[in-house]
Structures are given as structure tokens and as C-alpha cells.
Amino acid sequence: MNVTRGFTGRPRVADPGLPPGQYDARDEWPVLSAEVTPDLRPADWSFRIGGLVERPRTWDWEAARALPASAYEGDIHCVTGWSKFGVRFGGVSLDAFLDVVRPRASATHAVAYSHTGYTTNLPLADLTGGRAWIVWEYDGEPLAPEHGGPARLLVPHLYFWKSAKWIAGLTLLDHDEPGFWEGNGYHERGNPWEEQRYSGD
Numbered sequence: 280m281n282v283t284r285g286f287t288g289r290p291r292v293a294d295p296g297l298p299p300g301q302y303d304a305r306d307e308w309p310v311l312s313a314e315v316t317p318d319l320r321p322a323d324w325s326f327r328i329g330g331l332v333e334r335p336r337t338w339d340w341e342a343a344r345a346l347p348a349s350a351y352e353g354d355i356h357c358v359t360g361w362s363k364f365g366v367r368f369g370g371v372s373l374d375a376f377l378d379v380v381r382p383r384a385s386a387t388h389a390v391a392y393s394h395t396g397y398t399t400n401l402p403l404a405d406l407t408g409g410r411a412w413i414v415w416e417y418d419g420e421p422l423a424p425e426h427g428g429p430a431r432l433l434v435p436h437l438y439f440w441k442s443a444k445w446i447a448g449l450t451l452l453d454h455d456e457p458g459f460w461e462g463n464g465y466h467e468r469g470n471p472w473e474e475q476r477y478s479g480d
């Protein structure tokens with residue numbers, strides 16, 4: 280385990296615009312990775328949606344980039360306490376991918392998995408309705424490898440551990456299945472506004 284402890288340097292002033300217990304990291308963007316940053320090039324990247332869908336599909340870099348562009352501008356919240364205001368990510372809405380594979384009526388949850396083996400679980404409802412993206416740009420630049428480049432999942436309304444870096448795919452399920460952190464005591468859903476940090480919160 281090689282988790283960067285990240286932000287320690289500035290006073291932690293509560294901010295009314297942030298969820299409870301969070302502080303503004305300002306121009307810092309800590310790196311939190313359980314894995315060593317992989318040497319993953321766009322040509323080696325792919326994104327698959329399988330499980331309870333009518334038409335499982337794998338997109339390569341070119342095919343994913345050909346989908347309609349969609350951007351997120353807003354805040355992100357890490358469970359360790361830092362938040363960032365008004366960040367800009369560019370990519371494609373997850374709805375565009377899900378429209379192609381057509382989730383079955385029985386699909387209620389998803390496990391997101393990375394090219395490195397990291398996993399995290401989410402209710403399907405948190406991945407639809409314009410609230411989740413596959414992103415490859417940050418602030419107009421290619422997403423840096425340590426932040427999940429070439430592409431990561433972005434689910435900004437939940438704690439940032441749900442936003443799997445080096446995203447490889449989603450498996451749709453008819454039940455909830457804990458991922459890496461959820462199996463280590465973290466909350467199944469992770470809504471920062473309700474401070475769902477740990478299992479049982």
C-alpha cells in the first residue's frame with residue numbers, strides 16, 4: 280500500500296460551501312493512489328461495460344473519444360478531508376456509454392474496475408442522469424497519469440474514492456458488492472453531504 284498522505288500544510292478552515300468536515304485544498308491537488316501509477320498509454324487503454332446489459336461493449340481510445348463531449352465544472356471531495364472548488368474536467372457523460380449497452384431492468388449497482396485492479400461499487404442511479412463521466416482532460420489539458428490518465432471515472436457528487444483512476448470498465452449487477460475501500464470499512468455510497476465516510480455512517 281502506497282497511499283500519499285497529501286495535504287497537511289495549511290490551516291483547516293471550515294467553509295460553508297463545502298460538505299461537513301471538508302476543507303479547501305485551494306491550488307493543491309493531492310495524489311491518492313493505492314497502486315503505483317501505471318504506464319498506460321491511450322493505445323493500451325480500453326473501457327468495457329458488461330454484466331447485466333443487453334449489448335456488452337468495449338470502447339478503445341478512439342471510439343470513446345468519438346462520443347459527444349461533455350464537461351464537468353464544480354467541486355470534488357476526498358474522504359480524507361480535502362475538497363477542491365470549481366475544477367474543470369472534460370470527457371464523455373457515462374449516459375452516452377450506457378445508452379449503447381442498455382442496462383437490463385434488473386441492474387441496480389455497478390462495480391467500477393481499473394486497469395490496475397482497483398475496484399469501487401456504486402448504485403447505478405449515481406452513474407446516470409448526467410452525474411458521472413469518463414474524463415481525459417483536467418483544466419483543458421490531458422489528465423496527468425498520477426491523477427488517472429489517460430482516463431478516469433468521475434462521480435463528483437460522491438466522495439472521490441468512487442472516481443476510479445485508470446478506469447477499465449463497469450460490471451452491472453443486481454446487488455451491491457463492496458469494492459477495494461468499501462471492503463476496508465468505507466461507506467457503500469459515500470455521499471459527502473451526509474458524511475457517509477465509513478460503513479455505518
Ligand SMILES: Nc1nc2c(c(=O)[nH]1)N[C@H]1C(S)=C(S)[C@@H](COP(=O)(O)O)O[C@H]1N2
Nearest residue numbers: 310311312313393397426439440442443444
Ligand atoms: N485506481 C485507483 N483509483 C482511485 C484511487 C486509487 O487508489 N486507485 N484512489 C481514490 C481516492 S481515495 C481518491 S481521493 C481519488 C484521488 O484522486 P487523485 O489522486 O487524482 O486526487 O482517486 C480515487 N480513485
Ligand SMILES: [Mo]
Nearest residue numbers: 311357358440
Ligand atoms: Mo480519497
